[in-house]
Amino acid sequence: MSFSHEGYGQATSLSKIKEQLVGAGHNPPYKTPVPEHYYQHTNTSSPHGERKANAVIVMLARNGDLAGVLKSMKQMEDRFNKKFRYPYVFLNEEPFTDKFKQYIQP
Numbered sequence: 001m002s003f004s005h006e007g008y009g010q011a012t013s014l015s016k017i018k019e020q021l022v023g024a025g026h027n028p029p030y031k032t033p034v035p036e037h038y039y040q041h042t043n044t045s046s047p048h049g050e051r052k053a054n055a056v057i058v059m060l061a062r063n064g065d066l067a068g069v070l071k072s073m074k075q076m077e078d079r080f081n082k083k084f085r086y087p088y089v090f091l092n093e094e095p096f097t098d099k100f101k102q103y104i105q106p
Contacts, residue, residue, distance in 0.1 A: 034080065056089045057081065063097045070103060 057076065061069045073088070090096065090104065 030079065056087050058089045058091065060091050061100075062092055063094070063100050066100055066103060073104075 059069060059072070069090075088104075096104075
């Protein structure tokens with residue numbers, strides 16, 4: 001159909017479809033900053049007068065996943081946890097190796 005009608009070819013091109021789905025100049029969700037009211041401030045209550053949730057970040061990891069765990073933790077800290085400061089809990093089906101513990105401990 002694009003051979004017979006130039007407008008149809010332009011409307012159905014991959015770049016045009018992508019632009020409509022994603023939007024021109026639209027950033028992916030992971031590049032959108034978290035609103036300030038979600039962050040833990042210096043006092044123990046949020047700006048809305050609510051207390052910070054008692055929570056931890058749970059990671060299921062094997063000893064061989066060290067590189068991926070470190071990458072995930074860096075992303076979590078950069079994006080979310082640098083202001084919330086939730087502790088991490090690591091779970092594994094076997095004891096963690098000394099190497100794993102060495103890299104994960106604060």
